[in-house]
Amino acid sequence: MKKIFKLMMLVVLSVVFSISLFAKDVVYVGTNAEFAPFEYLEKNQVVGFDIDLLNAISKETGIEFKVKDMAFDGLLPALQTKKVDMVIAGMTATPERKKAVVFSKPYFKAKQVVITKGVDKSLKSFNDLSTKKVGVMLGFTGDTVVSAIKGVKVERFNAAYAAIMALAQNKIDAVVLDSEPAKKYTANSKQFSIANIPAAEEDYAIAFRKNDTALVQKINSALDKIKANGEYDKILKKYFK
């Protein structure tokens, strides 16, 4: 009887052991799939540059990522309240956000651009927006940049397409948005143009809770490897040719 019990324990233990050996760490990742080409919906699936980057990191680390799609301004609160463990959302590592969260190494350089209906030759700098009604997305870096301009009228939207719609309907004079999504949102219509005015460079990075040092280190070293082995360049080429 004792022998059978021992044998059974051995079987149970080895099953538990092999499951834990093959079970992947699961890490929940928050994003906002309204920011093509970084994250957007295709047949109800979240896809894009950031998701490909996650998959490449998953291959390096063995971590299984589960992506949760939510409103952009809910992402950092979801991170703080542990609804997710990381945020990847074309998110700029700003000094303000760094007070609350910690960022990975930067993985993409971006800047804010001004979208107008037709060409507006009066626009030479962001300050020239001071007499205009400008659409921004609530809580985006574009919101911060435009809100700092004296005299400007800021209209805040929850999604980029809503701001572009308002511009098409002449309800606002311009939209300020990150460069790559701006190209995507205006690609199918000749009525818009993107004003090429100087803007500060921004770094996109992955956000974590401040005390999650082990996870940050894992992701950072995976980012290094992906950049060294050509995987990162493959993803760049896929989205930006």
Ligand code: GLN
């Ligand atoms: N880069 C901008 C920011 O961090 C916009 C990001 C986004 O909309 N996903 O605010």
